[in-house]
Amino acid sequence: MNDTKESKMNGKHTPGPWRAFRGEQKRAQREVQHAQGWTIAKVLRAGSDAEADANLRLIAAAPEMLDALRELARVATIIVEHDEYLHPAEIGELWRRAKEARALLARVDRGES
Numbered sequence: 362m363n364d365t366k367e368s369k370m371n372g373k374h375t376p377g378p379w380r381a382f383r384g385e386q387k388r389a390q391r392e393v394q395h396a397q398g399w400t401i402a403k404v405l406r407a408g409s410d411a412e413a414d415a416n417l418r419l420i421a422a423a424p425e426m427l428d429a430l431r432e433l434a435r436v437a438t439i440i441v442e443h444d445e446y447l448h449p450a451e452i453g454e455l456w457r458r459a460k461e462a463r464a465l466l467a468r469v470d471r472g473e474s
Contacts, residue, residue, distance in 0.1 A: 375401055377424025381417045391417045422469045429462040 379401055382392045391404040391413055402420055406413040436455045 374424065374427075377428075379421045379424055381414075381421040383414065383417065393417065393421045418469050422465065425465055426462075426469075429458070429465055432458045433462055 375395060378396045379393050380396065382394050384390050391406070393401040393404065395401055404413055404417045404420065433455075436451070436458050439451055440455060
């Protein structure tokens with residue numbers, strides 16, 4: 362599936378990748394930007410700087426997280442449909458997708474965008 366084409370045709374979210382951008386100054390503006398540099402969202406500081414930065418990273422990772430969730434759902438559906446027998450390739454695919462999802466979550470938690 363071509364997410365970029367589907368997104369434009371169906372009015373869905375702006376396709377990724379998105380990146381977290383934070384100015385250098387104290388109480389700096391935080392934005393989620395498309396890879397081409399235009400603003401997707403501005404993140405306001407409602408709590409601490411750390412909380413605002415965490416919100417920024419989470420929002421910036423949304424397109425990748427959505428893709429990971431879709432893939433996990435796809436593989437889980439295959440497993441449910443074949444509940445009496447799982448082919449080793451299906452188990453391997455599920456494990457690979459789960460590993461990708463865990464890596465993405467760890468990246469968001471570590472503060473990488």
